[in-house]
Amino acid sequence: MTTTLSLPPHLRKPRLQRREVPEYLALKFGIPIAIATLAKLASVGGGPPFDRMNRTPLYRTDLLDEWAQAKLGVG
Secondary structure: OOOOOOOOHHHOOOEEEHHHHHHHHHHHHOOOOOHHHHHHHHHHOOOOOOEEEOOEEEEEHHHHHHHHHHHHOOO
16 A cells, blocks of 8 residues: 555654554554554464564564555555
8 A cells, every 4th residue: 555645754664663553554554553452463463573672572664564455455
C-alpha cells in the first residue's frame, strides 16, 4: 500500500520500538492496535515479526508493511 501521507520523523526509521508501532500502523494503514496487543501477539504468535536488541523488541518497517498488507488483504 503506497501512501501519500508523510510520516513524522520519529517514524521514518528502519526499525521501530514496540511503543512506536501503533502510531505507525494507524497513520500508514489505519490499523488500530494497542501496545499490549502487540506484546501478546509476540508471545502467542500472529503478530508482526520482530527482532530483539537485548530485551527491546524492534520491528522492521518493511516487515510491518508486509504484515499490515496481509491483514488488510492487499497485494
